[in-house]
Amino acid sequence: MNLTHLQTFYKVAQLGGFSAAADALLVSKGMISRHVQALEASLNTRLFHRTTRKVTLTEAGQRLFDKAAEIERLSLNATREIKDLTQERSGSLKFTAPHELGRTICRDVIPDFAKAFPNVEISLKFGAEESDIEFGTYDIALRAVDHLPDNVIARSFGTTRNILVASTDYLAGRMLTQPRDLFSHSAILSNHQPSWNNWFLQSAQTGETIEIAMGGQISAADYAPQKELACQGLGIANLPFQQVAPLIREGHLIHILPNWSCPRHRVHLLYAKQRHTPEKIRGFNDLLFKWKQDHPDYFVET
Missing domain, CATH: 1.10.10.10 (Winged helix-like DNA-binding domain superfamily/Winged helix DNA-binding domain)
Structure with missing residues (x-):
């Protein structure tokens, strides 16, 4: 043949x-x-x-x-x-992750890797689509997936958690003490997945769950503009904690309904199975896990 x-x-x-x-x-x-x-x-x-x-x-x-x-x-x-x-510490390394998580890693991880491996060309692509690892399109991926692909190594990276946030300007004079109060509020909506505008909340104390179909004037496809719009006082946003933690610390946003949690998504670190994992991949993975360890509030282990 x-x-x-x-x-x-x-x-x-x-x-x-x-x-x-x-x-x-x-x-x-x-x-x-x-x-x-x-x-x-x-x-x-x-x-x-x-x-x-x-x-x-x-x-x-x-x-x-x-x-x-x-x-x-x-x-x-x-x-x-x-x-x-032949390229233990040289050649290329291709990494993919969701948009906003990738941007955070660009800030906190990529500079250290580039310094430690100066002869490795780094190629990055961030988005929601599932990129191929098994056939070599990418070397390493961080993905929140329900079904893990075959012939890859999948290491649990923890579980992301979304929280509800709003600015002090938006909250001024508005009542918001329980989930049902959300029906009278405006949200920064998602136009990437309309189903994401149905917010499911669970009480940390009683386990009670409630679904709120949110409405609002403005929608955006990505977390970055949703975050910015929330800071401008245009509504409540449902965002990953690691994206808004700095803004909460600086007082730009407030974590609302902290005793109620949003659905969580388990994240895995994926890379191809091979007899010999090159040092550049081991080094990148180590830096990712160190970053996670340095920010224990970003991911939940359960």
Whole structure:
């Protein structure tokens, strides 16, 4: 079996089309088609169902795709291990995390890592999407995920907690002593996930839970503008504690309803399984855990 043809088949199946595979492999669509036809001829079977709108795998194609994925994984792992052996303290390190958590790490962790590993190129991407670790798109990720990916090492990093905050200007003259008072207040809403505007609160004393469907004039997709709008007195915000802790300490925001907690999200540190974990990855992970240890109120262990 021609391995180049197999790689082409794998990319078509992975991306769901010949044009997408051609763009990814930087070759013509015609070459992609010829490779797949040659592979089908050598195996004497059809690998794809083709229509004008989509390409799907046949039963034989699905079997081959599963095997091709294993080969791809072995190839990437071998490449990674060789690079890591020769680039213990050099080469590149790619890290991903949610937006606001990533910005905090940029401030508190990245400078120390850059100083300790001056020959390592650091590539960062922050966002909500789940980036690939298993196949090497990123080396390390901090993620709040319900289902952990296969073939990665997942270390518990603790549990984030959101709190409700507002400015002293906003709270002046307004009653807010129990969750039901929230019905008469304005929130800084999320337009990233509208469901996040239903706030679930639980009493630390009785365990009672309550859901509040919040309303408000202003919405934002990210925590940063929500935080700024709350500081400007435009409403109550539901934000991760580590994002607002400095503002609470400085008196810009007030933690409201402190005896009621919002849902928590377990965070994991993810990196690929490999025989030899290079020093640059171990060093970055150590700095992340040291940062967490230095800020025990940012994450809850339970």
